Amino acid sequence: MMDFRGRLMPWQQLDTPTTVISPAITPAPRDAWEVVLRSDPLALESQSPAWTDAACAAGPFEDASRLYETVDGRLLVLPMLRRRPSVGALSVEASNPPGWGVGGLLAPGSPTTAEVATVFSELAARRVVAQRLWPNPLTAASWATAAPVQARATERVAHLINLEGGFDYVWSKLFQKSSRRGARHAEREGVTVECDTTGRLIPEFHALHSQAVSRWSRLQHEPRWMAMRRHRHNDPLEKFEAIARCLRERCQVWVARVGAKPIASMIVLQGNNAYDFRAAMDEDYTRCRANDLLLRLAVCDACKAGCRSYYMGDSGHSATLGQF
Numbered sequence: 462m463m464d465f466r467g468r469l470m471p472w473q474q475l476d477t478p479t480t481v482i483s484p485a486i487t488p489a490p491r492d493a494w495e496v497v498l499r500s501d502p503l504a505l506e507s508q509s510p511a512w513t514d515a516a517c518a519a520g521p522f523e524d525a526s527r528l529y530e531t532v533d534g535r536l537l538v539l540p541m542l543r544r545r546p547s548v549g550a551l552s553v554e555a556s557n558p559p560g561w562g563v564g565g566l567l568a569p570g571s572p573t574t575a576e577v578a579t580v581f582s583e584l585a586a587r588r589v590v591a592q593r594l595w596p597n598p599l600t601a602a603s604w605a606t607a608a609p610v611q612a613r614a615t616e617r618v619a620h621l622i623n624l625e626g627g628f629d630y631v632w633s634k635l636f637q638k639s640s641r642r643g644a645r646h647a648e649r650e651g652v653t654v655e656c657d658t659t660g661r662l663i664p665e666f667h668a669l670h671s672q673a674v675s676r677w678s679r680l681q682h683e684p685r686w687m688a689m690r691r692h693r694h695n696d697p698l699e700k701f702e703a704i705a706r707c708l709r710e711r712c713q714v715w716v717a718r719v720g721a722k723p724i725a726s727m728i729v730l731q732g733n734n735a736y737d738f739r740a741a742m743d744e745d746y747t748r749c750r751a752n753d754l755l756l757r758l759a760v761c762d763a764c765k766a767g768c769r770s771y772y773m774g775d776s777g778h779s780a781t782l783g784q785f
Contacts, residue, residue: 565596643753660705
């Protein structure tokens with residue numbers, strides 16, 4: 462994750478080799494953006510035009526995406542959201558803003574280090590208050606190498622599962638025995654799972670998520686009213702409804718139940734890769750191991766859909782999530 466302010470001065474030029482790009486077209490034309498998205502094997506759905514539509518519908522943002530063309534004819538797209546109201550030199554932009562997942566540059570076959578460096582240089586020369594980038598973790602090395610000197614980077618631990626071996630290999634070799642036992646235990650406990658792509662299950666997910674926020678506030682000794690107020694501001698029901706409405710079949714809502722009671726849920730964005738965007742569970746049903754069953758089914762579905770990787774988000778400097 463990177464933030465940078467101000468302009469790149471002559472003595473701050475990048476050492477990384479660059480290429481030549483055309484002046485940016487903003488906002489990026491949707492047809493070109495969609496073509497580049499589908500041709501980038503590392504792309505996540507949080508970099509899609511539909512995701513930008515959802516953010517603009519549910520939050521104080523407008524589309525500030527940027528389309529570039531290199532000297533050899535390659536098209537590059539940088540999803541970008543500008544906070545409203547802000548214009549010109551007072552703009553605050555992000556790819557993507559906090560709470561809206563991974564952004565970063567898209568390119569056919571994935572962007573090269575030279576292309577990242579060139580776009581970084583172009584961004585650094587702009588007159589805006591601040592720009593924030595949360596690049597795809599699979600391209601993190603290029604972004605770190607190409608960062609201008611005034612960029613402030615925050616290291617995060619990303620958790621990804623390589624799906625290219627197929628589900629049987631992934632489940633038997635990449636997951637720990639405890640996760641596999643947990644999934645079988647959930648089935649013995651009578652846990653049932655439903656997956657929907659119409660948005661119908663969003664209220665059930667959001668209720669569990671709100672319940673989890675209340676639990677976290679207790680564990681962190683934070684006043685509940687304060688935590689819930691922040692939750693309603695950052696993650697209102699309307700936000701997830703907009704995501705489901707704009708992404709349609711690319712937004713999966715998984716819900717695990719015991720009887721008729723929802724006990725765990727997660728939202729998975731599925732495109733070239735799968736992105737486990739949000740998850741929540743009822744603490745009183747931890748013993749049922751519903752999360753293990755949800756993850757098994759979501760990973761299996763991602764493998765069937767041909768996804769190359771399954772991104773589980775990041776956890777700051779903690780490697781705990783790596784123990785699948």
